[in-house]
Amino acid sequence: MASITPEEKYNIISRNLQEVLGKEQIETILKERDLNIYWGTAPTGKPHLGYFVPMTKLADFLEAGCHITVLIADIHAFLDNMKAPLDLVGKRAEYYTQLIKATLTSIGVPIERLKFVQGSSYQLTPEYALANMKICSKTTERDAKKAGAEVVKQVETPLLSGLMYPGMQALDEEFLGVDAQFGGIDQRKIFVFAEKMLPMLGYKKRSHLMNIMVPGLAGPKMSSSDPDSKIDLLEAPEDVKRKLSKAFCEEGNITENGILSFVKTVLFPLRSMNGKTPSFSILRPEKFGGDVTYTIYEDLENDFRDKKVHPGDLKKAVTEAINGLLAPIRKWFDNDELRKLTEEAYPTPKPEPKTKPAKSNKPAGNANLPIDISRLDIRVARIVEAKVHEANPNSYISTVDCGDGDVRTVVSGLAKYIPLEEMQNRLVCAICNLKPGKFQGVLSSAMLLAGSSADDAVVELLQPPAGLEAGDKIEFEGYGQADRSSPEKLNPKHLIFEKVSVDFTIGAEGKALYKGLEFTTKEGAVTLKSLKEGRIR
Structure with missing residues (x-):
């Protein structure tokens, strides 16, 4: 790329990035030669639309003359809380390689100029x-957990495998022989860890390029573990339409809008x-303003904010755009060999055989268990979308994400207390092991x-x-938590919740309490917005 200057190369490399660590180092290298960069991805869940963001940056890097290595991090996928079991990780690595090549080809990126490497090809030497x-001997447990906090699945008692993850990602920079690593802004703590640790082992410090994260349709970022927040790269057209129709897109709201993002x-x-x-076009009848084409994103955002563009029209246009992007990728995989690979990498779960329950002499309804907070499965949950009940204006029907893909419908009588806009895309506390029942149809x-005040005049969630996510635990000192792997479904006839909740209160500091014990999470106590006393229901 002799026709462009080092400064121009850097501008191409860094455009649309959220952050660059080691700018001066990159600029120095570019004055002497082209940059060597690696981008890695662990083959866990199926890749989603968010992958188009790093793909466009790979195109930028090639334009700037960079040499690019794409790392399919199969060992990392296994280490990350065993998100990819060993018997599947090899097939998933093949699946990712094919899907990334299909995606790059669909947007015109020449894959022959990229080097694809599988982590196990050198990480087992x-x-x-x-x-x-050596890096393990210089890394504390605290530093390993801190480095992987945004990437490695966090659990109460982490496995050693997850603690090894950040150190191995740092070592990849040395063993792949690169000048810089590229990744999402969620990788920042690992990148800072790498800059600290590699010189301690006698290796040179690398630079780091960080992309923005694509927000999910109903949450802070698009995630392979949340089926409702993302659209797979092989999603069927009708499923794209269904997911977009359900996505949160409040009229005039430009700050919490995954579609606009x-x-x-x-x-x-x-x-x-x-x-x-x-250019991005919205097609609509003349009576609703007619067709409009945008060449500057901010113009679209301003029109949506001013309610000149309706959410339904925006969703329709984005649905058509996404299906246009995915069409060539679907075509790439439309053959028996890759269909077989897909099934081997992500086998369809087999239904468990039905068995008759064994007879037991134990009292029915777990009558021998204590009636206390340990019987309730209370979790952090996220309201994806809430709407007013068509038959009862005093109630809401909400779509609630309870974590790990567990999305439920919840009816609540909160409409006369809490404005609808305050119910959208927010964290709440949910009891998740009550037996489902019909409420208002x-x-x-x-x-x-x-929580509510003594006179019920004020009600607050x-x-x-x-900093929490859907599915995170709410705990109480001295009490165990209901088992999620085989949860007890509380029969409403036994009034377990009613008997336990009589000891729920709101403390003077606005904290939620059970028998004086705080509702505790890994980020601190659960509180109420303004209530300093009252009851919880």
Whole structure:
């Protein structure tokens, strides 16, 4: 790329990134030669639309003359809380390789200029094993957990495998012989860890390039573990339409809008590749304003904020755009060989054989268990979307994510207390092991916990601390928690919740309490917005 200057190369490399660590080091290298960069991905869940963001950056790197290694991190996929079992990880690595090549080809990126490497090809060598032992000898448990906090699945009692993950990702920079590593901003703590640790082992410090994260359709980021927050790269057209129709997209709301964010972070950058002028069109009847085409994202955002663009029209346009992006990828996989690979990598779960329950002499209804907080499965949950009950304006029907893909419908009588906009995309506390039952004609599968003043004039949802995710635990000192692997479904006839909840109170500091014990999470206590006393129901 002799025709462009080192400064121009750096501008291409760094455009649309959220952060660069080691800018000066990159600029120095570019004055002497082209940059060597690696981007890695662990083959766990099926890749989603968010992958288009790093794909566009790989195109930028190639334009700037960079040499790029794509790491299919199969060992990392296994180490991350065994998200990919050993018997599947090999097939998933093949699946990822094919899908990434299909995606890059669909947007015009020349894959012959990329080097694809599988992690196990060098991470199982004696040299790498010795280096791994050295970095482990200099890494504390605290530093390993901190480095992987945004990437490695966090559990109460982490496995050693997950603690090894950040160190191995740091070592990959040395063993792949690169100048810089590229990844999402969620990798930042691992990147900072790598900059600290590699020089301690006698290796040079690398630079780090960080992309923005694509927000999910109903949450902070698009995630392979949350089926409702993302659209797979092989999603069927009708499923794309269904998921987009359910996505949260409140009229005039530009701050909590996964649909708009996707247009900004994926569609406009894709359509501006190779110096093209991007365009995004919304087609609608003349009586609703007629067709409109945007070449600047901010113009679309401003029109949506001013309610000149309706959510339904935006969803329709984005649905058509996504299906257009995915069509060539679906075609790539439309053959017997890759269909077989897909089934081998992500086998269809086999239904468990039905067996008759064994007879037991134990008292029915777990009558021998204590009636206390340990009987309730209380979790942090996220309201994906809430709407007013058509038959009762005093109630809401909410779609609630209870974690690990467990999405439920919940009916609550909160409409006369809490504005609808305050019910959207927010964290709440939910009881998740009540037996589902019809409430106002709708099957409700959980209960949202709320506090109220003594006269019921003020009602507020319990408020978990920031930084939590759907499915995180709520615990009580001295009490175990209901077993989620084989949860007890509480029969309403036994009034377990009613008997336990008589000891729920709101403390003077606005904290939710059970028998004086705080509702505790890994980020702190559960509180209420304004109530300083009252009851929880």
